Every structure is written in C-alpha cells, then in structure tokens.
Amino acid sequence: MNSSEIRNKFLNFFKSKKHKIVSSSPIVCKNDPSLMFVNAGMVAFKDYFLGNKKPTQLRITNTQKCLRVSGKHNDLEEVGHDTYHHTFFEMLGNWSFGDYFKEESIQWAWELLTEVYKIPAEDLYVTVYKGSEEDNLSIDKETYEIWSNIISKDKIILCGKKDNFWEMGSHGPCGPCSEIHVDLRDKIEKSKVNAAELVNKDNPKVIELWNLVFIQYERKSDGVLINLPKKHIDTGMGLERLSMVLQGVSSNYDTDIFTGVIKEIEKISNSKYGDNEQKDISMRVIADHLRAVCFSIADGQLPSNNGAGYVIRRILRRAVRYAYSFLEIKKPFLGNLSEILIKKMSSDFEELVTNKQLIKSIIREEELSFLRTLDQGLVMLNSLTSKSKDKIIKGEKAFELYDTFGFPFDLTKIIAKEKGFKVDKNGFELELEKQRNRSKNAGExxxxxxxxxxxxxxxxxxxxxxxxxxxxxxxxxxxxxxxxxxxxxxxxxxxxxxxxxxxxxxxxxxxxxxxxxxxxxxxxxxxxxxxxxxxxxxxxxxxxxxxxxxxDKLFRHAVECNHTATHLLNLSLRSILGNHIQQKGSRVSDKSFRFDFSHFEKIEKTTLDKIEIDINNLIDKEIGLEVQTNVSTEEAFKMGAIGIFGEKYGDKVRTIKFDESYELCVGTHVNNSKELWRFKIINETAIASGIRRIEAITNYSLKDYYNHRLKEFDSINNLLNNPVDVVETIKNLKNQSNKLKKNIELLENQRISTLKNQIEGKLENISGITKYIGIVDIDPKQIRNLIFSIVKGYTDILILMICHSNDIVNCSCYISKNIIDKTGITSKILFDPVIKKIDGKGGGQDFYSTYSFVGSRPNEILDLCKKSISKLF
CATH class of the missing domain: 2.40.30.130 (Elongation Factor Tu (Ef-tu); domain 3)
Known part of the structure; x- marks a missing residue:
C-alpha cells in the first residue's frame, strides 16, 4: 500500500463516518501571531476550539501539511541523524466540534487501524491520562472504561501530564489525550519484554502511532481549569510513520514518500544509500529538507533574512551544506531534484505543480548564493578549530559566521560537533541580542x-x-x-x-x-x-x-484607490507580459502599494510606460465595480476568477470585477475606476529569483507627488534664470560639467600614478605576504583606485590605507583571495576589533572594505589596525 493509498483510505474512512474532507491549510500561518508555521493538524481549527468562530461543519477530516523545527523530538539538528525526525510532515486527522466525543473517536480509531489498515490488534497498546494533583484532576475514567471494552487492561498504560494532557499554550482549550502505540519488534524481542513497559520510553520499535485529544477544559491565565460548554475531538497521526508501519520497513526514509528522491541523490552523488553512515545522514537531511522548502515556497513563503523566511533559508542551507561536505556535490542541484518530489506529490498537492518553475528557480538562486560564501565560511571555521585549545568556538565568532557568511547557529553547531567542538550558545545569543537592540527590533x-x-x-x-x-x-x-x-x-x-x-x-x-x-x-x-x-x-x-x-473616510478611500489599482495592475501585467504572471503578494496602504508577481526578467522602462498608459486608459474608461458574494469557489475559478498565491479559500468566496479584471478578494475598493484619478509606477525591482515587485501610487499621493515635482521644476527654472528652453540649457550645462570632470579625472590619475610609485617602493614582504600599511594624502573617493592599481600581479598581498578629510578618517583594506582562502581572514574580520574600540560605519566584501570614523585621529586608527593585523597574521 503506497502512501497515497494510505492517505486516501484515511480520508475516505472518515468520509463514511459523515466527516467532510477539507484541503490542507497553507503551511505558513496567517492571522496567528503565536505561530510562523502550521505545526499540527488542529492549527487551522483553533478558532473553533476557542469559540471565536462557528464551524460550518461539525465533523471534518484532512491531511495537514506541518512544519516543525523546534520543540519535543523536533530539533532541526537531529533531522537526518535518525530515521524518524522530520521538519515537514503530513498529519492525518479527524475533528469533532461539539458533536461526537470519546466513545466514537476511540471506536473509529480502532476500526480503522485493525479492520481497514489490518494492523494486528495484539501489537497495539494505548495510554490513558492518570490525572494530576496539580490540576486537581483524577484519572480519565471514561476513556479507561471505553478502552477496557476493546482491549485487555494490561495493554492500557496510565501516563501523566507530560505525555497525556494536551494544551494549546499557556492558556486556552486543553484536555486529556489517549495515544495508540504499536509494537514493531520481532517475536524474540516481544517474548523478552512486555511492550507495555516500553511505551513512551523512546524505544524505536515501540512507537506512538495516533494521538486522540479530548478537548474538554479551558485553562485560564491563572492556571485554573474550567469545563468547556462544548467538547471537541482533535486527533493526529503522522502519514510518514503510518506508512512505515504499513509498508513493513524499518525507517520512515525507506517508505515510498522518500525513496524516489533518495535514489536520485544516489545518482547525483555517485553514492549508495546504506553503504556509509555519514552519507546516509546527508541523504536523509536532503530528502527531508527538500519537502519543507518546496511546500513552503508553494504556499507563499520565500526564503529571507527574517521570520518564517529565515527558517526556510536555514533549512535549505543545511541541506546544501550536507551535500557539499559529505556528498561532494559542489553545484546547485536541489532545484532539479525538486522535480522528483513534485511528480510524486502532484496528485495530492496541486500547488506544487502550479508553482513548479518558481520553486525550482528560487531554490537554485538560494543554492548559488550560499555556495558563494560556504567555502569561505568553512575555511574560517576550520581556522577557528585549528587554533582553539579548549575545543570551544566563541559566541562572537559563531555570530560572525552567521552575520558574514550566512551560517545559521545550528549549522555552525553541527560542523563543530563533527570536529569534537562545542559552540558558546550564550555568547552567540548575546551578540545576536546586541544586533537586535542596535536595529531596534526588540519588542516583547x-x-x-x-x-x-x-x-x-x-x-x-x-x-x-x-x-x-x-x-x-x-x-x-x-x-x-x-x-x-x-x-x-x-x-x-x-x-x-x-x-x-x-x-x-x-x-x-x-x-x-x-x-x-x-x-x-x-x-x-x-x-x-x-x-x-x-x-x-x-x-x-x-x-x-x-x-x-x-x-476615517479619507484614509479608507486612499487605501481603496490603491487596492483597486492592484487589480488593474494584475490585469495589465497579464495582458502585456503574459498569462504566466501570478500575484505573489501585496501591501496596500493609504500612501502607496507594492505588488509582487512572478516574472523572470527585469521589465524595461518602455514596457513600464506601456503598463502605466494601459492602466490610466482603464481609469479613463470609468469602469464600475461589480461585486458578487457567497459565490461557490469552484464556480468562481471556472468563470476565470484569479486567486492569490498561498491563500486557502473556503467553499464560498467574494469576487471583484473591473472590466476584464476578475479576482477573489475580501478587500475594499472604489465604486468606479475614475476615483483613482491617475496611476504612476515609482519603482520596479527584483525581490527574489523569479519574483518582481512594482511600487506605485494613485490619487492623493500622486497629486502630492506631482505638486512636489512642479515645485522642483520651478526651483530649477529659477536657478537657470528662467530660460526659454530649460531642457536645452541643462544639456549644455551637463556637457560643460562632463568636460570639467574629464580634466579633473586626468589630474587625479596623474596623482594616483605618482602615489602608486611611491608606495610600491615601500612594500614589505613579511612571512610570504606583501604588505603596506600607512596614511596617504589622497581624496577618499580615489583610495579604491589607488589600492587596486597596486595589487595587480600579487597573489598574497594586504594593503591598508588611511586618509582623512575634514573631521572624517577613512580606512580601506584589501586582502587577496589567496590569503582569505588560506586563513579565512577577511577585511571585515580585520576591522572588527577596530570598530569595537571606536565606533565606525562601513562595510564591503571579504577582499575589500572601507570604514569611516568621525572625530578620530588618523594615527589612532592606524595603531589599532596595526594591532589587529599583528594578532591575525
């Protein structure tokens, strides 16, 4: 029985018990500040349990996409090192909202496992909540008695709050639960120890299969439990684990869910799964992480440097690093590998197929980006471990790897562990907190x-x-x-x-x-x-x-103008650029709006002008708003309505129509397109591989924009003494300016040539590295040109120059790639101790960076730089 059949048998079983099959919610949480990702099947139904929303169906079943990277049994660093940890997983579940309760839930679970899936009854054991003095709760007698009528009492294990009491958080709905465990040991092992003694003891062969949660209490903020007016059922069973049991394999990764991807990794890496433990770990990491990344992108969460996007980036980078270090895969491959996964899951998750090209493109771009810095980061990490005597990587160094090379802490921890090192987590978090405070991001x-x-x-x-x-x-x-x-x-x-x-x-x-x-x-x-x-x-x-x-009427109307403009822009983009355009997100305020969409190349200025003209023509047509409510979602899509990337829609939707623009939308809009007045694109840029962003304004902000431009024009006109032809006058001034610039450039080049000859005579070779460290009398704007004119032809060279202008000291440093590759020391690392002593601003690349110091003396900066260099080299 393959995983798709297992999934469908579960859903159809509960359909036969009058449950409505609903589709999985997107993996990315929206409208829930407590979660980044859906981490359990019940998350989509929290409002029903909290009483904030009335369910349209009292019985529901589904398979829910889930993502966990922390918490019980879900540390990211553990994934791949065993055969059962996962980041992404599917949770099969059935729910009752004030309808049936314990009796039906237990009876149906037993029926499905033993009669439909044919799991031997003698291999199943159950747990029951034994009560808690702390909460003044006694044993869950009702559950115990129901199970006693199904299985022998010696297979019923009483457990405490840790394993058998479920809570949504520190307060809110909660209740006892009953777990169903399965004994997968062979006959010999079964004869030695009773499985009842191994339940919840972390035995890899006696494992939890299904959790039945009986939500009957509400915990108040003071910790007191009160009875809920309506009682609910929430159950969850992992598809991966169930597939392992039913397919008779010893590992989740040996199920058909993963084997196709692992076989492809074998081909790419020219390795055999099962031959080498470290390579096996790497293949499991990649197979697991690929699912997490693909589903997240398909549901609208792109990798980024903060929040949920950073979690996805961490997961992806962990996969890249394992492939790079242990499978010798040095080029991007995960994007193409995603095709195997998408093909496998396509019949059950259409969103993967719809966003296939986007998934491949974004993953490839992320791989390329990380591979550029991975090698240098590993060199630095190797340098740290070779120099350390106490087998500890300092927190500030771990933070530097994170900040400079994009190494998530857990990745540094994993690599350090492989070398027998520990990482100072407290020190890392202290540096991270300092950065957060500097960025004013702390907001408890x-x-x-x-x-x-x-x-x-x-x-x-x-x-x-x-x-x-x-x-x-x-x-x-x-x-x-x-x-x-x-x-x-x-x-x-x-x-x-x-x-x-x-x-x-x-x-x-x-x-x-x-x-x-x-x-x-x-x-x-x-x-x-x-x-x-x-x-x-x-x-x-x-x-x-x-x-x-x-x-606020004016505020609302300004927002409505901009929101309506997103619909017209979507229509125009699809008309001018093609039907491949998909909205990936938007942000609509009273001042402006941004619109993110799929497109794989920069939009030329002439095309942007064409889009502007097209939308302004739509505005001039004075198109009236057409709204339909309570439309069948299926019917709306059949009629050509467009939905939003990553959104989950209910059975009924609201549609908005302006001319040929026809979208599913809950927002507010103007009654007629003429209310937008005019439309103007302010900016167009890329925000990720294959994702473009247009920022634009309408009506009130656009009037302010034009008024500001008119004032600027008047000021320019006055400065030029009100010439007859302003444009021609500016052209003439520009030509004169260009001639002066060329003369200045000629003089500057002569000055650089003179300085170059002087400095080349002062170069020193110390321990195989050519060095120059000194103060130079030069315009700060020319210091880069001077440095790069000197370093040509040298493979191992370090140049540090200081110049000053007015009250500002500028310091620039070049370190050749050969030195960086050997030592892991970059120009940024060299400046670290300097900017910690004297506050400076700047940055750059590994081989070249520049910092500015206000109110400092050149000799003071020079001494600090010399000390830093002497310590590093």
Whole structure:
C-alpha cells in the first residue's frame, strides 16, 4: 500500500463516518501571531476550539501539511541523524466540534487501524491520562472504561501530564489525550519484554502511532481549569510513520514518500544509500529538507533574512551544506531534484505543480548564493578549530559566521560537533541580542486576559462594505503592554465597519465617539483568527452600553484607490507580459502599494510606460465595480476568477470585477475606476529569483507627488534664470560639467600614478605576504583606485590605507583571495576589533572594505589596525 493509498483510505474512512474532507491549510500561518508555521493538524481549527468562530461543519477530516523545527523530538539538528525526525510532515486527522466525543473517536480509531489498515490488534497498546494533583484532576475514567471494552487492561498504560494532557499554550482549550502505540519488534524481542513497559520510553520499535485529544477544559491565565460548554475531538497521526508501519520497513526514509528522491541523490552523488553512515545522514537531511522548502515556497513563503523566511533559508542551507561536505556535490542541484518530489506529490498537492518553475528557480538562486560564501565560511571555521585549545568556538565568532557568511547557529553547531567542538550558545545569543537592540527590533509584550463585557457571540460582524459609521457594543477587551509601543488595548465589537488588515490591505483607522464631542482614536484594525481587533491607547467608560464608531473616510478611500489599482495592475501585467504572471503578494496602504508577481526578467522602462498608459486608459474608461458574494469557489475559478498565491479559500468566496479584471478578494475598493484619478509606477525591482515587485501610487499621493515635482521644476527654472528652453540649457550645462570632470579625472590619475610609485617602493614582504600599511594624502573617493592599481600581479598581498578629510578618517583594506582562502581572514574580520574600540560605519566584501570614523585621529586608527593585523597574521 503506497502512501497515497494510505492517505486516501484515511480520508475516505472518515468520509463514511459523515466527516467532510477539507484541503490542507497553507503551511505558513496567517492571522496567528503565536505561530510562523502550521505545526499540527488542529492549527487551522483553533478558532473553533476557542469559540471565536462557528464551524460550518461539525465533523471534518484532512491531511495537514506541518512544519516543525523546534520543540519535543523536533530539533532541526537531529533531522537526518535518525530515521524518524522530520521538519515537514503530513498529519492525518479527524475533528469533532461539539458533536461526537470519546466513545466514537476511540471506536473509529480502532476500526480503522485493525479492520481497514489490518494492523494486528495484539501489537497495539494505548495510554490513558492518570490525572494530576496539580490540576486537581483524577484519572480519565471514561476513556479507561471505553478502552477496557476493546482491549485487555494490561495493554492500557496510565501516563501523566507530560505525555497525556494536551494544551494549546499557556492558556486556552486543553484536555486529556489517549495515544495508540504499536509494537514493531520481532517475536524474540516481544517474548523478552512486555511492550507495555516500553511505551513512551523512546524505544524505536515501540512507537506512538495516533494521538486522540479530548478537548474538554479551558485553562485560564491563572492556571485554573474550567469545563468547556462544548467538547471537541482533535486527533493526529503522522502519514510518514503510518506508512512505515504499513509498508513493513524499518525507517520512515525507506517508505515510498522518500525513496524516489533518495535514489536520485544516489545518482547525483555517485553514492549508495546504506553503504556509509555519514552519507546516509546527508541523504536523509536532503530528502527531508527538500519537502519543507518546496511546500513552503508553494504556499507563499520565500526564503529571507527574517521570520518564517529565515527558517526556510536555514533549512535549505543545511541541506546544501550536507551535500557539499559529505556528498561532494559542489553545484546547485536541489532545484532539479525538486522535480522528483513534485511528480510524486502532484496528485495530492496541486500547488506544487502550479508553482513548479518558481520553486525550482528560487531554490537554485538560494543554492548559488550560499555556495558563494560556504567555502569561505568553512575555511574560517576550520581556522577557528585549528587554533582553539579548549575545543570551544566563541559566541562572537559563531555570530560572525552567521552575520558574514550566512551560517545559521545550528549549522555552525553541527560542523563543530563533527570536529569534537562545542559552540558558546550564550555568547552567540548575546551578540545576536546586541544586533537586535542596535536595529531596534526588540519588542516583547505582555498580553492580558480577555475582559468580557457582554456574553454575546464574540464574532464581529463586518459591515464595512456598506457603512463607515455604526452603533456598536463592546463585547470584550484586553490590555497589551509592549516594550516598543507601550500600553494599548484590543477591543472586540459586536459589529464593525472597520476593515481588519487582510489580503495585503492594511487595517482601517478611525474613532470611538464619546459624549461632548470627545473621542478615542482607533489607530489600527487587525485580525487574530476570526477576531477583529480594534487598537486604541485608552478605554471608554463602559457605563454606556452603546457607542458610535466611525472609520476615517479619507484614509479608507486612499487605501481603496490603491487596492483597486492592484487589480488593474494584475490585469495589465497579464495582458502585456503574459498569462504566466501570478500575484505573489501585496501591501496596500493609504500612501502607496507594492505588488509582487512572478516574472523572470527585469521589465524595461518602455514596457513600464506601456503598463502605466494601459492602466490610466482603464481609469479613463470609468469602469464600475461589480461585486458578487457567497459565490461557490469552484464556480468562481471556472468563470476565470484569479486567486492569490498561498491563500486557502473556503467553499464560498467574494469576487471583484473591473472590466476584464476578475479576482477573489475580501478587500475594499472604489465604486468606479475614475476615483483613482491617475496611476504612476515609482519603482520596479527584483525581490527574489523569479519574483518582481512594482511600487506605485494613485490619487492623493500622486497629486502630492506631482505638486512636489512642479515645485522642483520651478526651483530649477529659477536657478537657470528662467530660460526659454530649460531642457536645452541643462544639456549644455551637463556637457560643460562632463568636460570639467574629464580634466579633473586626468589630474587625479596623474596623482594616483605618482602615489602608486611611491608606495610600491615601500612594500614589505613579511612571512610570504606583501604588505603596506600607512596614511596617504589622497581624496577618499580615489583610495579604491589607488589600492587596486597596486595589487595587480600579487597573489598574497594586504594593503591598508588611511586618509582623512575634514573631521572624517577613512580606512580601506584589501586582502587577496589567496590569503582569505588560506586563513579565512577577511577585511571585515580585520576591522572588527577596530570598530569595537571606536565606533565606525562601513562595510564591503571579504577582499575589500572601507570604514569611516568621525572625530578620530588618523594615527589612532592606524595603531589599532596595526594591532589587529599583528594578532591575525
């Protein structure tokens, strides 16, 4: 039975039990600040458990894409070193929202495992929650009695809170759980020790297969448990582990889920899986990480330097490093390897096929980028380990590898471990925290409990498509105390005209109107799950049951103009560049908008002009808005509607139409295209391989833009004494300027030639390295040209020059590639101790960098540089 059949048997079994099969949510979490990625099957249904949203179906089943890189059994560094850790995995699950409970859940789980999957009943064991004095809970008798009617009591193991009590977080819905374990040992091993003694003891042959969670309590912020008004079921069973059991193999990586990719890695690396432990680890790392990266990109998360994007970059770089170091694969290969994975999963996950070219392109670009610095980083790391006597890599050096070469900490830790070294994690985190503080990114916050004002349904009904002002009741609020923002409040209304940030459109601003003309500003509107959070800096008095709230009309209209423009831009791009254009994201504010889309080359200025003209023609056509609500998603797509990359849509959707533009969209828009006034592209650039970004403005911001340009033109005109032909006058001035520049350049080249001859006479060769370190009388702008004129023809040379102008000391350093390859020492490393003593600004590449120091003396900088060089060489 292959994994696809196993998956479908699970879903169809629960379909026969009147469950609705729903598609997996995207792996990237949206509207949930507590998570970057979906890490369990229940994440998509949190709002149902919290009571924030009413389920349309009481019974649901699916296979959910999940990603875990930390926590119990999920440390990234462990993946590949055994046969069962994974970053990406599929969680098969069934849910009940206030419908059936323990009896049905347990009976159906047993039926599926023993009758459908044919797992021998004698190999199955179960756990039951034994209670907790801390929580004042006794044994889960109901579950124990149900299991007692199915299997013998000696196969029921009582376990504590650690293994058999599930919690969503520090507070919220929770409850006891019952795990089903399977004994995979051979007959001889089974005869020696009873499997009941090995359950939850980390025995690789007695493993958990399925977890049945009975959500019946809510934990308050003070730790107290209260009964939920409705009880829910949440179950999860990993497809990879289930496939291993049913296919009779000893490793998840021996299942059909991974074997195709591993066989291809064998061909590429000219290695055989099973012949060498280190190579086996590397193949498992690559096979696992490829899935995580491909699915994340397909669901809209591109690699980047922060947040969820950095997690994906870490995973990808770990795969590249294992291929490079242990399989001798020195060129990009993961992009092409992804085709094997995509083909394998295509029938069950269409998003992989749709985004195949994007996935390949982005992975290849990431590989190329990391391979450029990997070799140099490894040289530096080897240098550190060869010089260290205490077998510890200092935290500041680990941070330097991270900051300069893009080595995630866990990658440095893995390489160090292979060499018998440890890494100072505390020191690394201290350096990282310093960087965060310098970047002002630290933003811890305290989130208070919800204070309930009214016990009505806590779902805010959105009425903002039709009204910008409304009478509302405040249902509940909570206090937020943030280091960065200070104290604020999040308010939930019974109904709201305020649009909450979603679909790339920022949230509305406005006010709560009080008596005597006073008001409280609503500074932002956000979404958390299905809750609409209205952000304020103060609270109204709750003596009044009702308040009038109003949206800032001008702000909303400016946002609507820009949001509508994204639709027209999407239409124009597809018309002019081709139907391969796919929206990959957007950010719409009142001032401007950005629009990210798939395209594999720079858009020329003439084409951008054509796009501008096309959109302005659409504006001039005065196209009216056509809105349809509660449209069947399937029908909308059949009619040609376009969706957004990485979004999951429900059964019913809202569609927006302007002329030929037809999209699924929940945002707000103008009623007629003429309201945009004009459209202007401000910038076009690449943000990733195969992803372009256009930034543009309309209406209010565009009027400000034109007014500013007119003032600039008037100023230029006045400076030129109001000539008849401004353009011709500027051309003449430019020609004169170019002639002067050429004369200056000639004089500067003569000066550089003279200095070059003087310095070449002062070059010293010390221990095989040609050096010059000194202060030079030269314009800072010319120091680079001087240095590069000297280093030609030298393979091992280090040049450090200092010059000063006014109150600024400029210091530039060149280190030849040959020296860097031998020692791992770069120009940035050389400057590190200098800028720690005297604050300087600058940077550059490994072989050449420049730093500037304000208010310092040249000789002081020279002495510090000499000390740094003497220590390093």
């Amino acid at each position: 916050s305290f989130v208070g409990d919800w204070i309930v004002i009214s016990k009505k349904n806590h779902n805010s009904k959105f009425i903002g498509y039709d009204f910008l002002e409304a009478e509302i009741s405040i249902l509940k609020y909570r206090k937020i105390d943030s280091k960065k923002e200070g104290i604020s409040y999040q308010l939930i209304f019974d109904q709201t005209p305020f649009y909450a940030e979603a679909g790339g459109q920022i949230g509305d601003k406005g006010k709560i109107n009080l008596k005597d003309g006073k008001f409280i500003n609503i500074t932002d509107t956000l979404k958390e799950g299905s809750l609409v959070l209205h952000i304020t800096k103060e609270l109204p008095e709750f003596s009044s049951p009702k308040f009038i709230v109003s949206v």
